[in-house]
Amino acid sequence: MAxxxxxxxxxxxxxxFPLMGGPAIVRFVDDRxxxxxxxxxxxxxxxxxxxxxxxxxxxxxxxxSEIARAAGKAAVAVDDETVALVESAxxxxxxxxxxxxxxxxxxxxxxxxxxxxxxxxxxxxAILPLVDYRAVSxxxxxxxxxxxxxxxxxxxxxxxxxxxxxxxxxxxxxxTSALINFAGDIRTIGGRGxxxxxxxxxxxxxxxGTCRFAVRLIGGxxxxxxxDYERCFVKDGVRYHHLLDAxxxxxARGVMAATVVxxxxxxxxxxxxxxxxxxxxxxxxxxxxxxxxxxxxIDATGDIATxxxxxxxxxxxxxxxxAYPAL
Amino acid sequence: MAATRPxxxxxxxxxxxxxxxxxxxxxxxxxxxxxxxxxFRYLFYQESGGRTAVSNPWLYLNQDFGLKGGQLSLLLxxxxxxxxxxxxxxxxxxxxxxxxxxxxxxxxxxxYVDTRKSASLSYARKFxxxxxxxxxxxxxxxxxxxxxxxxxxxxxxANGRGTLHYGAAISxxxxxxxxTGEHLPKSSNAIAAGFSWIVGERDLLDVSASLxxxxxxxxxxxxxxxxxxAPDPQLPEVRPDARSRYAIVFKYAHYFGDTDGAVxxxxxxxxxxxxxxANTLDLLYDQRVGTRWIVSPLIRLYTQNxxxxxxYEFAAPQPYMSADYRLSAFDxxxxxxxxxxxxxxxxxxxxxxxxxxxxxxxRVVPAPAAVPPTPLGPLAEGEEGEGGSPTTVxxxxxxxxxxxxxxxxxx
Numbered sequence: 001m002a003x004x005x006x007x008x009x010x011x012x013x014x015x016x017f018p019l020m021g022g023p024a025i026v027r028f029v030d031d032r033x034x035x036x037x038x039x040x041x042x043x044x045x046x047x048x049x050x051x052x053x054x055x056x057x058x059x060x061x062x063x064x065s066e067i068a069r070a071a072g073k074a075a076v077a078v079d080d081e082t083v084a085l086v087e088s089a090x091x092x093x094x095x096x097x098x099x100x101x102x103x104x105x106x107x108x109x110x111x112x113x114x115x116x117x118x119x120x121x122x123x124x125x126a127i128l129p130l131v132d133y134r135a136v137s138x139x140x141x142x143x144x145x146x147x148x149x150x151x152x153x154x155x156x157x158x159x160x161x162x163x164x165x166x167x168x169x170x171x172x173x174x175x176t177s178a179l180i181n182f183a184g185d186i187r188t189i190g191g192r193g194x195x196x197x198x199x200x201x202x203x204x205x206x207x208x209g210t211c212r213f214a215v216r217l218i219g220g221x222x223x224x225x226x227x228d229y230e231r232c233f234v235k236d237g238v239r240y241h242h243l244l245d246a247x248x249x250x251x252a253r254g255v256m257a258a259t260v261v262x263x264x265x266x267x268x269x270x271x272x273x274x275x276x277x278x279x280x281x282x283x284x285x286x287x288x289x290x291x292x293x294x295x296x297x298i299d300a301t302g303d304i305a306t307x308x309x310x311x312x313x314x315x316x317x318x319x320x321x322x323a324y325p326a327l
Numbered sequence: 328m329a330a331t332r333p334x335x336x337x338x339x340x341x342x343x344x345x346x347x348x349x350x351x352x353x354x355x356x357x358x359x360x361x362x363x364x365x366x367f368r369y370l371f372y373q374e375s376g377g378r379t380a381v382s383n384p385w386l387y388l389n390q391d392f393g394l395k396g397g398q399l400s401l402l403l404x405x406x407x408x409x410x411x412x413x414x415x416x417x418x419x420x421x422x423x424x425x426x427x428x429x430x431x432x433x434x435x436x437x438x439y440v441d442t443r444k445s446a447s448l449s450y451a452r453k454f455x456x457x458x459x460x461x462x463x464x465x466x467x468x469x470x471x472x473x474x475x476x477x478x479x480x481x482x483x484x485a486n487g488r489g490t491l492h493y494g495a496a497i498s499x500x501x502x503x504x505x506x507t508g509e510h511l512p513k514s515s516n517a518i519a520a521g522f523s524w525i526v527g528e529r530d531l532l533d534v535s536a537s538l539x540x541x542x543x544x545x546x547x548x549x550x551x552x553x554x555x556x557a558p559d560p561q562l563p564e565v566r567p568d569a570r571s572r573y574a575i576v577f578k579y580a581h582y583f584g585d586t587d588g589a590v591x592x593x594x595x596x597x598x599x600x601x602x603x604x605a606n607t608l609d610l611l612y613d614q615r616v617g618t619r620w621i622v623s624p625l626i627r628l629y630t631q632n633x634x635x636x637x638x639y640e641f642a643a644p645q646p647y648m649s650a651d652y653r654l655s656a657f658d659x660x661x662x663x664x665x666x667x668x669x670x671x672x673x674x675x676x677x678x679x680x681x682x683x684x685x686x687x688x689x690r691v692v693p694a695p696a697a698v699p700p701t702p703l704g705p706l707a708e709g710e711e712g713e714g715g716s717p718t719t720v721x722x723x724x725x726x727x728x729x730x731x732x733x734x735x736x737x738x
Contacts, residue, residue: 025422184425203425207437211416211423213561214553227426259424 015041019048020056020159022183028170029177040173044166048182051162055085055154064152072148078141085154085161086138092157092270093133093246095286099277101133101246103145105153110249113242116233124249131246160224160269163187167220167265180265186223187265202314205229205256205298212304215261215314222265226276227257243276254279256302260287260295261313271295280305363391368733375726378436379410397452404466406443411436413722415550415564415650437549443468447475456483464498470548472501475515492535493520504548511544521576533578541570552650553640564649566636572599588614603654605631619669625681627661633689652687652722659685665731673738679731687721 016025067076089102110119135146167187178189188198201211232241245252258275262268275283280299287295296306372381385404414437449462458481466473479494498515521535550564574597582589593609608628634654636647665679
């Protein structure tokens with residue numbers, strides 16, 4: 001943890017650590033001394049690691065691995081937190097008519113985005129029967145995957161969930177100004193503390209390191225982006241990326257990126273993923289359906305389509321930040 | 328060619344002055360001796376962080392036709408330019424939202440490639456105490472055409488101890504941004520005058536001043552400025568359509584006869600009506616080693632103020648605005664070494680390298696996302712050192728190295 005800047009008693013602390021294969025950064029302002037800040041940072045980190053351990057499909061000891069081992073055989077007893085996450089993933093699957101599917105993890109046997117190999121239709125056809133959210137049963141506090149070989153993958157929502165849980169840890173410890181950023185999934189708490197809005201760049205999907213525009217947040221909110229530019233390869237001029245349409249097994253087409261601003265990172269992440277998978281027109285229409293949620297979809301030609309209220313939380317045309325005072 | 332091109336990089340070539348090119352002792356005789364030479368030089372230029380790289384071979388021919396025939400010089404160059412340059416985009420996002428796993432550079436960059444072909448021709452002939460010369464130049468890039476012409480004279484006075492030199496140059500350029508295809512004119516008119524004086528046997532002093540008036544399209548068509556207040560988050564930068572640039576240069580050289588070495592000190596003060604002011608201090612030492620070697624270390628210090636209309640972000644659109652770091656306040660230190668070896672009496676091989684460290688003074692708090700992930704270790708007391716002063720970045724922060732290889736044949 002590094003002490004970055006001190007303004008009077010209020011101090012901006014930053015801590016960072018690797019999480020779920022990406023960087024996790026937590027910034028918060030506190031005025032109760034270094035020892036207290038250290039304890040807050042540790043609590044935030046511990047909570048993030050707890051979620052990683054519990055919900056990673058890559059960890060043998062994780063709950064998801066246990067559910068996969070019992071697939072087709074027995075239901076696995078889980079706690080309320082897991083039930084809520086699984087239910088939420090199933091909701092998202094229904095919302096996208098199965099384009100998003102929490103059992104999609106098995107497709108990594110066909111797709112490995114570390115090397116530019118395109119699977120053939122037979123490969124996918126052999127795996128797709130194991131991708132079916134309707135074969136996931138949640139009864140009380142138990143989860144059952146109906147077919148042997150199925151897996152449950154909460155990767156689509158796990159990181160955003162961790163962001164929100166860490167936010168709760170900070171709020172419970174009296175933090176009123178913070179920014180949590182887990183590899184691009186973001187949650188802000190309160191104001192920035194200096195009168196300026198939080199400024200969150202929306203990555204340009206085709207120009208690494210640059211932003212298309214900025215989300216401006218006066219208070220707390222969650223921001224998440226789904227894009228075709230990470231874990232991808234281009235072969236023969238065609239981009240193959242990790243956001244697979246679970247109904248076909250092939251990368252979803254028509255969208256480069258979808259960004260959503262919602263009350264929590266979890267909500268923003270779910271809706272951004274759904275909007276990406278549904279395509280530009282349906283995607284924006286979907287975001288519009290949620291009250292208090294704004295977003296945009298950058299389509300395959302690079303054009304941005306936004307919800308009607310996106311300008312209120314960004315510096316896109318029509319922004320209320322037009323009247324924002326000078327620096 | 329990338330769709331957006333963030334601005335051309337020019338490698339400035341200093342006009343070779345006799346007292347820079349050789350020891351003071353050689354100066355007085357240089358105008359009298361018929362001497363032609365052919366020179367090939369290759370320069371490689373690389374900025375840190377994957378920014379601009381330039382590969383530049385050039386050929387220089389100087390044909391001496393004797394006292395009455397004059398001297399004709401031809402310079403041909405070809406620059407191959409690639410890399411990335413800061414767009415002017417705001418570097419201080421609190422964070423960047425992106426697809427899983429992505430992190431963002433805190434300085435927005437855009438990639439580009441280009442080539443530049445250039446040629447210049449000059450002719451000089453001595454008339455009594457005067458050495459007038461005329462030159463023309465031409466260069467073209469994908470989006471930039473430059474045509475220039477110049478007239479100058481060196482007037483030797485005081486039995487060769489002093490030289491008055493003065494000249495004028497014009498350039499008529501056309502900028503054709505790849506984004507719009509427009510043809511935008513840009514012109515430059517310059518005058519310069521100076522005075523060189525040989526002090527005693529071993530010292531040379533030169534004082535000169537120049538004025539350059541630029542007009543037309545002086546904006547970089549690929550730079551953007553972030554606008555905190557909408558309607559647009561990013562607008563193209565806008566610079567005034569006129570600029571008056573002034574410079575005063577002092578140069579001093581001293582030849583150490585005992586060691587056969589020469590020290591050359593140069594100081595340049597520059598200012599313009601965009602409120603940019605810059606100081607450059609050069610310190611070069613040429614040391615002959617044996618009969619074949621010359622070793623030349625160089626140090627250069629540079630400091631610059633920002634233009635009035637530079638900012639990293641603007642609250643609202645302004646008549647003139649730029650976030651181009653080249654108009655920001657920054658300092659740099661350059662160190663270099665050139666080693667020349669006379670293969671034969673008429674054939675010299677020179678190999679040189681420079682390393683430049685540049686740091687911006689207009690600094691902003693960096694994006695946390697740009698910080699590489701590190702495990703949270705115990706909170707070391709040493710980290711307290713960071714307290715009180717925020718970690719900041721500037722688009723001007725970079726290091727640059729160059730490598731030059733040249734072969735010169737005198738005939």
